[in-house]
Amino acid sequence: GAVVSQHPSWVICKSGTSVKIECRSLDFQATTMFWYRQFPKQSLMLMATSNEGSKATYEQGVEKDKFLINHASLTLSTLTVTSAHPEDSSFYICSARDISNNEKLFFGSGTQLSVL
Amino acid sequence: GQSLEQPSEVTAVEGAIVQINCTYQTSGFYGLSWYQQHDGGAPTFLSYNALDGLEETGRFSSFLSRSDSYGYLLLQELQMKDSASYFCAVVSQGGKLIFGQGTELSVKP
Numbered sequence: 001g002a003v004v005s006q007h008p009s010w011v012i013c014k015s016g017t018s019v020k021i022e023c024r025s026l027d028f029q030a031t032t033m034f035w036y037r038q039f040p041k042q043s044l045m046l047m048a049t050s051n052e053g054s055k056a057t058y059e060q061g062v063e064k065d066k067f068l069i070n071h072a073s074l075t076l077s078t079l080t081v082t083s084a085h086p087e088d089s090s091f092y093i094c095s096a097r098d099i100s101n102n103e104k105l106f107f108g109s110g111t112q113l114s115v116l
Numbered sequence: 117g118q119s120l121e122q123p124s125e126v127t128a129v130e131g132a133i134v135q136i137n138c139t140y141q142t143s144g145f146y147g148l149s150w151y152q153q154h155d156g157g158a159p160t161f162l163s164y165n166a167l168d169g170l171e172e173t174g175r176f177s178s179f180l181s182r183s184d185s186y187g188y189l190l191l192q193e194l195q196m197k198d199s200a201s202y203f204c205a206v207v208s209q210g211g212k213l214i215f216g217q218g219t220e221l222s223v224k225p
Binding site: 049093107 | 203217
């Protein structure tokens with residue numbers, strides 16, 4: 001089945017630093033990928049839609065200058081949390097849409113970010 | 117706005133049947149999906165209903181009524197490993213998923 005690889009699976013960083021998270025579709029091309037954030041015991045909240053070759057579309061309330069998204073190829077999208085602060089500590093999950101497979105969505109394994 | 121409602125928690129015993137309901141209010145509805153998530157893990161796809169009716173996949177079934185803006189996930193022959201959070205999610209335009217708050221299922225021996 002389709003696989004989405006997300007890396008790193010966990011990261012600890014100091015406040016003020018930037019962290020990059022990668023999301024790769026391993027055996028299909030994904031023109032669209034989605035980035036979600038999940039706080040403990042809460043639901044997944046859509047942050048942005050990443051479109052290959054164009055600017056990402058951010059959901060209301062998500063700072064585009066803080067959460068930089070780049071989707072430079074059909075198999076890779078990256079989310080960079082810039083100048084991270086403790087309140088950015090969360091579980092970040094990507095998903096990719098496989099248009100060759102009934103547009104099914106496949107999730108990455110998630111990245112647990114802890115900002116000290 | 118968009119909103120989904122599902123129970124926050126459900127408890128059942130091994131071997132039993134449990135139904136998790138989901139009502140939704142959204143614009144641009146394309147279908148209803150269900151996901152399972154264990155603690156610390158990513159969501160796992162369970163089912164997708166685009167049309168009214170029941171979809172069965174092994175021990176899990178999912179139902180949708182578009183006219184009632186309602187769906188449910190039915191889990192049969194419950195096993196301890198089914199203890200997890202279950203999310204209903206509306207598939208919106210462009211493949212976006214709008215998730216409910218999740219139902220924590222506890223399966224007891």
